[in-house]
Amino acid sequence: MSTATQFNSELRGQYRAKAYAAASAESPLAPMMIPRRDPGEHDVQIEILFCGICHSDLHQVRNEWSAMPTVYPCVPGHEIVGRVSKVGSAVTKFKPGDVAAVGCLVDSDGNCPECQDGLEQYCLHMILTYNSPDAHLGGVTYGGYSDSIVVKEHFVLRVPSNLNLAGAAPLLCAGVTTYSPMRHWGVTKGKKVGVVGLGGLGHMAIKFAHALGAHVVVFTTSPNKREDALRLGADDVVISRDKDQMRKHRGSFDFILDAVSAEHDINAYIQLLRRDGNLTIVGAPDKPHAIAAFSLLLKRRSLSGSLIGGIAETQEMLDFCGKHNITSDVEVIPIQKVNEAYDRLSRADVKYRFSIDMASLKSQ
Ligand SMILES: [Zn+2]
Ligand SMILES: [Zn+2]
Secondary structure, three states, X not given: OOHHHHHHHHHOOEEEEEXXXXXXXXXXXXXXXXXXXXXXOOEEEEEEEEEEEOHHHHHHHOOOOOOOOOOOOEOOOOOEEEEEEEEOOOOOOOOOOOEXXXXXXXXXXXXXXXXXXXXXXXXXXXXXXXXXXXXXXXXXXXXXXXXXXXXXXHXXXXXXXXXXXXXXXXXXXXXXXXXXXXXXXXXXXXXEEEEEOOOHHHHHHHHHHHHOOOEEEEEEOOHHHHHHHHHHOOOEEEEOOOHHHHHHOOOOEEEEEEOOOOOOOOHHHHOOEEEEEEEEEOOOOOOOOOOOHHHHHOOOOEEEEOOOOOHHHHHHHHHHHHHHOOOOOEEEEEHHHHHHHXXXXXXXXXXXXXXXXXXXXXXX
């Protein structure tokens, strides 16, 4: 830690907030008091109303990512919606009482090419909402499983007033993760779009592709997900194990979003793209994908990845949701049920996202 940072953290006042934290990779989440910084001149303090449970929370709490070792105690949560309780003197976009949101990012260097382009999610120095170095208080950042959070104004989003807040929380990660690649690859009216996997990400992808005017085809291994896919906005559902059904769609897709984190054959989907079609992966299987080069060469197809979205695009996504009245399908739980929810999430037993009602933490 630099001297400047130490100096800073000595100067900056702090207060104590209620939270749920994991003490180790094997520990269940349990109540804990954590420090939060007093809002500085550019900061917004938010009373958290709802926080979505993302699959990343589960991975990070259990220390399952070797590239991002977990620092304990760990307070996860990066799908945050709440009410502004205090603002710093230089804050212009928010005032106390406003509904506001925070996603996966709380800071970045602000001056690299990525930040200059409004793509803070690709900044080498981005600070994640939890488990990133905290320059203000030392240690690591603590996420949204808490009754409040203090975040730099630039990283705080506005929430359209018509949206249900429990259902809006997952937009901050699951929403923007699926919206951003669709915008980047030009999903619009008349395009044929595939969505692979119907879970937290997939169900948002269907809603966005449908609202953008595309013809939406959902690929699933479970025939019993058909009705739900159609209800969410799909025009067609393909059982991916059925070779005849898959063959019928060969060379026809403009864009496919692959949201599956389990091992699967990605070539089966690349073959479904038309010339110059793109397949973007937003799921991360443990084992590397094996790609058949010819399936890319033959029609100049491309394969890409995508990570959440920048701040400007996250705001654009929220405004789009306001206009089209899009929220995530959520099961609202009290924080006391979070460990049970993790067990169910690991079995994919949720339609389609848990959203924690943080009022339950107040009465703790
Ligand atoms: Zn997430
Ligand atoms: Zn940057």
